[in-house]
Amino acid sequence: MVTLISSEIPFSPDQRQRLQELSDLMIPASEPMPGAGDSEIFAGTLETLARHQELVVQTLDRLESLEDIQSVAPDFAQVFQTAVATSYYRDDRVLEGLGLPVRAPYPEGHEVDKTDWSLLDPVRKREPFYRNVGWDTGDD
Amino acid sequence: MTNDIVDVLIIGAGASGAAMAWSLTDTRMKILCLEQGDWVKPTDYPTNGRDWESRPDFAGSPNVRCRPEDYPINDANSPIKPVNFNGVGGGTVLYMAHFPRFHPSDFRTKTLDGVGEDWPLSYGDLEPFFAENDRMMGVAGIPGDPGVPAKEGLLPPVPLGVLGETVANGFNQLDWHWWPSESAIATEAFRGRDKCLNLGPCATGCAQGAKASTDITYWPEAIRRGVELRTRCRVREITVRADGFADGVIYVDADGIAQRQKAEVVIVAGNAIGTPRLLLNSTSNLFPDGLANSSGLVGRNLMLHAMALTQGVFDKPLKGYQGPIGCSLWSKEFYETDLRRGFARGYTMEILRGSGPVAAAQMGMATGVLPWGEGHHEAFRQMFDRTAAICAVCEDLPEEHNRVTLDPELTDSDGIPAARIDYQLGDNSQKMLRHAGERCTEVLNAAGAVFVAPTITSGVVSGHAMGTTRMGRDASSSVVNEWGRSHDVKNLFIADSSMFVTSGGVNPTSTLQALSLYVADNIKARLANLFDD
Ligand SMILES: Cc1cc2nc3c(=O)[nH]c(=O)nc-3n(C[C@H](O)[C@H](O)[C@H](O)COP(=O)(O)OP(=O)(O)OC[C@H]3O[C@@H](n4cnc5c(N)ncnc54)[C@H](O)[C@@H]3O)c2cc1C
Numbered sequence: 001m002v003t004l005i006s007s008e009i010p011f012s013p014d015q016r017q018r019l020q021e022l023s024d025l026m027i028p029a030s031e032p033m034p035g036a037g038d039s040e041i042f043a044g045t046l047e048t049l050a051r052h053q054e055l056v057v058q059t060l061d062r063l064e065s066l067e068d069i070q071s072v073a074p075d076f077a078q079v080f081q082t083a084v085a086t087s088y089y090r091d092d093r094v095l096e097g098l099g100l101p102v103r104a105p106y107p108e109g110h111e112v113d114k115t116d117w118s119l120l121d122p123v124r125k126r127e128p129f130y131r132n133v134g135w136d137t138g139d140d
Numbered sequence: 141m142t143n144d145i146v147d148v149l150i151i152g153a154g155a156s157g158a159a160m161a162w163s164l165t166d167t168r169m170k171i172l173c174l175e176q177g178d179w180v181k182p183t184d185y186p187t188n189g190r191d192w193e194s195r196p197d198f199a200g201s202p203n204v205r206c207r208p209e210d211y212p213i214n215d216a217n218s219p220i221k222p223v224n225f226n227g228v229g230g231g232t233v234l235y236m237a238h239f240p241r242f243h244p245s246d247f248r249t250k251t252l253d254g255v256g257e258d259w260p261l262s263y264g265d266l267e268p269f270f271a272e273n274d275r276m277m278g279v280a281g282i283p284g285d286p287g288v289p290a291k292e293g294l295l296p297p298v299p300l301g302v303l304g305e306t307v308a309n310g311f312n313q314l315d316w317h318w319w320p321s322e323s324a325i326a327t328e329a330f331r332g333r334d335k336c337l338n339l340g341p342c343a344t345g346c347a348q349g350a351k352a353s354t355d356i357t358y359w360p361e362a363i364r365r366g367v368e369l370r371t372r373c374r375v376r377e378i379t380v381r382a383d384g385f386a387d388g389v390i391y392v393d394a395d396g397i398a399q400r401q402k403a404e405v406v407i408v409a410g411n412a413i414g415t416p417r418l419l420l421n422s423t424s425n426l427f428p429d430g431l432a433n434s435s436g437l438v439g440r441n442l443m444l445h446a447m448a449l450t451q452g453v454f455d456k457p458l459k460g461y462q463g464p465i466g467c468s469l470w471s472k473e474f475y476e477t478d479l480r481r482g483f484a485r486g487y488t489m490e491i492l493r494g495s496g497p498v499a500a501a502q503m504g505m506a507t508g509v510l511p512w513g514e515g516h517h518e519a520f521r522q523m524f525d526r527t528a529a530i531c532a533v534c535e536d537l538p539e540e541h542n543r544v545t546l547d548p549e550l551t552d553s554d555g556i557p558a559a560r561i562d563y564q565l566g567d568n569s570q571k572m573l574r575h576a577g578e579r580c581t582e583v584l585n586a587a588g589a590v591f592v593a594p595t596i597t598s599g600v601v602s603g604h605a606m607g608t609t610r611m612g613r614d615a616s617s618s619v620v621n622e623w624g625r626s627h628d629v630k631n632l633f634i635a636d637s638s639m640f641v642t643s644g645g646v647n648p649t650s651t652l653q654a655l656s657l658y659v660a661d662n663i664k665a666r667l668a669n670l671f672d673d
Contacts, residue, residue, distance in 0.1 A: 026512040033517055044194075051196075070512070078506070085501035086194040098524065100497065106187040106347040109337025110462035115300045115320075117282070119308050123317055126286045131245040131476050133252065135264030 009046050010053045015060050019049065022066050023084055032097045036088045044087030052079045146172040146368075149389065149403035151375045151418065153177075154230015155649050156636040156656035157409030158354035158362065159273065163660035165365035167667065173367060174391055174401065176374035177209040177227030179355060185345040193498035198344040200234055200601055202226065209372065211552035211559065213413060218563035219598040220444045222413060222605055228371060229355035230411065231603050232649065236342050236466025237324040237351045238490060239279050240646035241270050241654070243288065245476060246535075249642050253477045253484040255568065256537050256642040260613050260622035261658070263289070269654040269661070276361075277352035277653070278330040280467075281322035287472030296327045298336065303458035303528050304468040307491050310587025316473040321490065323467035324352035324649075331357070338463045341496065351464075373399070376556050377422040378406055378431055378632070385671075386431075386632045392554045405663075405670070409635040409656070412442065412605035416544045416638060417559040419609065432609070432626040437619050439545055441538035441607040442561060443643035446569040447600040448487075448532040450580035451507060452589030457525045460494020468493055474579060475645055483571040487534040487645040489580060500524050507593040528584065532576030533604075535645040536569045544608050565597075573597045604648050606640035623666075624659030630671040635659055 011019065020037045023045060029035035036045065049056050059076040063069065070077040088094055095102045147169035150157050161173050186192040200223030202210035207226070215221050225233040244263035249256035271291070280295040297320045300308060304320075311318040325342075326333045327350075336350035349356050363369060372394035379400075381387045388402035408415045416439035420430040430438050471489040474481070494500065501520065504510030504527075510519050536542075547560035565573070577595030584592045611634075612618025615627035620639055626632040637652040639659075644651065663670060 027516050028514065030517050048194075081505045081512070082502050085505060086498050089497035089501050090191055090194055095497070098497065098521070102190075104187060104189050104192055105339040105341065106185070107337070109339050109348070110459075112299045112301045112338050112459070112463045115297070115305065117297075119300075119305060119312070120282070120319070122312050122315070123286065123319060124284065126317065128286045129317070129476070130243050130287055130289065130472065131252070132289075134244045134248040134262045135267075 010050055011046065011056070015057065016046065018060055018066065019046070019056070022069065022080065025066060026081065026084055027088055032093070034091065034093055036084045041087050041091050045083045048083035048086055049080070055079060143399060143401050145402040145404070146170045147403070148172070148405045148407060149174065149401060150407045150409055150635070151389065152230060152409035152411065152414065152636070153228045153359065153369055154409060154411060155232045155354055156652050157230070158358035159653045159656040160407055160409060160635040160660050161367045162276070162358040162362040162365070163657050164663065165362060165367060167664055171367045172401070172403070173369045174373040174375055174389070175228055175369065175371050178371050179228045180233055180345060182347050182349055185347040187339050187341060187344065187347045192341065192344065193496045195344065198234065200224070200343065200603065208553045209374070211414070211417070211556070212550050213558065214547045214550050214560035218561050219565060220447065220563060221599065221601045222444065222561065223601045223603045224411060224413070228359060228369065229353040232353040233345050233355065234343055235353070235603060235649060237464065238466045238647045239277070239322045239324040239650045240470065240488065241288065242644040242646060242651040243475065246642060246644040249485065255484045257612070259641045260611055266651070266654045266658055269657040270650065272657055273650065273653045277324045277357050278326050278333065279322050280325050280327040282320050285319040287317050287319060287475065294322070295330060298323050298325055298327055298464055298467050300468055301459055301463045301493065303460040303493055304491060306454065306458060307528050307530070307583070307587045308469055310583045311471060313586040314583060316471060316583065318469050318471045321467045321470045323464060325464055325467060326350045326352070336464065340461050340463060340465055340493070342464050342466060374552070374554055374556070375418060376554070378418065380424055380426055380431070380629070384426055384629060386629050396554065405631045405633065407633040407635050411636050412608045412638040413544050413559050413561065415634060415636055416608040417546065420546050421557060427628070432619055432628045432632055434628050435616055435619055437610060437617070439608050440540045440543045441610055442542040442544055442563060442605065443536045443538060443607040443640070444563060444602045445604045445643055446534040446536045446565055446573050446597065447602060448534065448573045448576040448580060448595050448597050449529060449600055450577055450584065450595045451503070451509070451527050451529045451593045452584030452587070453509065453523050453591040454526045454528065454588060455590050458494055458528060460525055460528065461496050463493050465493045465495060466490070474576070481575055483568045483575065485535040485537070485568070485572070485645065487532045487572060487576050489576070489583070490531045490533060492529040492531055494525055494527055497524060500527065507596065509591070509593050528587070528589070530580040530584065532580055533645055533647065534569060534572045534576055535643050537566055538607050538610070538642060539566055604643070606637040606643050606648055609634050609638040610641050611639040612641065623662035633659060633663070
């Protein structure tokens, strides 16, 4: 799934390390769930962040601490959390930990129970209430 | 390079272009459609793979998707971010197939409520074309909805699932209207399409082919009936003769080579951002401000629908990610004008099913429901598959300052100027959004939500662009006449929602396809004197 090779990742080792720490701050490991800094998950996050290189690098340059990043750098936080969520919540271990099927939706799909349409009975009793106007041009 | 002249050239193979091409085959004219994108193969769709929630190449925003056939849209000056798809099927490849029609009152907003403008046609004029379009697309639902005019021929409804039933109970508690959404989804085998498997994420394309995207509805039939569809052909400009008639286009092919295509009639179906972009890019000595723009209205009156998105968290699993995400139930309780609410016109409440874990986490963090740090896992378990969302699709009124222009810097991959949108929410829309957010909160609470997040109205996305070459009888206040022909260029037509005069409070595709069929019908009826004054 991860297609960038490490030499193409546009962040320095130091920047990567800080991003990895931040990933773990955002979603820490908690048995059986891995943390978002897990190397496989983090590789996917980096791939998304590579598309926002300028914002990421500028933010890391000006930040002294990784605490309070959501209030100090909201634009970055938005991009970062989207990237982390995208990589984290498609990981097999995470899906298993949540008890979700580890498969693509197609071709199996899902069985949805039949609806008991008697739920609609109160609405069926209602008279038509849309404004019944303008069926012909100029006829109101 | 010059190609043989055709009778009719359609630009854009999306929702409206497909309907137009299919309908015009009755004339046995030589019809060519140029589409800048490709065909999408069912095996390409994300739901075939494990990374189904994280494929940027199927994102709604062209600025994220960044395929070579996309054109970027500068949307920095708009609280609503446009989404689309550029390929055979256009936006219907990614749409959610929620398929309401405009209401009769939508065509009369000026007369009835003193806002917007009246359309030069009525619901009654479009009714046969709504029905014809439903027969081609296949629409699921239950007849008898008291909130909308009667219709026939519906396929069995999409089941509500636990989520839909839960929210429906909330509406019943409040005695508010709701009804299962009409959905352009084959719930049983229909015209060669197999039935819906409840994959869930319709908005990244339907691998099963149950969703009515026009690449699998209109196009196979139109091609069988003789239409030529040429893909990876991006029209750069529409060219004109000395007498002011359009004589064809210049397009850039897949190899980046400019080609000339002559035509007797040109029909633009590029959607309400792509269409004005093309007209504004088509300047000449005769039309220095862009083609068909003597009114100055090309690109103006852009409507996107104001949207209020409210999420409620419940204390039980809702199985929300199972089933078509955008098609569950709708409410028309607040659709028609009631001035006691403090605004004119109204909105549809559309109940969305839940999404997969990636989208749920993204949305949870964006709305503050899902924290960073220690509490993250527990909070995710509490919210995932326990969240129901309501999107209120609010009618926004036509305002000239909301517009599409050409961006001075941004271009597509062929160097053609891209679109820029400038859009502000009007006073009426803001009041409506506030009202909608409060009502959505109320119904989610009535349905038993344990927590309702604050309504989001900014940064939301919309695939509902409308109004940028509006129709009307007066050439000074509209771009095309009451049957879709340009006032200025007598062999130039528009087929898409650029023609809309107002936006209604519903998703636009059913109505824009009906309108396209209506324009096609007018062309067919007037062939002998199509270009007369
Ligand atoms: C994620 C998403 C969800 C949606 N959900 C719904 C929904 O549930 N219900 C609903 O009613 N609507 C929905 N919509 C909106 C719906 O897709 C549009 O209303 C509809 O597709 C518009 O039809 P159209 O013919 O105007 O344009 P499109 O379908 O966008 O087609 C325009 C076509 O023209 C082509 N084109 C443009 N310019 C050029 C050029 N210069 N040269 C060559 N080709 C060109 C484009 O590539 C494109 O394929 C959704 C849209 C999206 C993206």
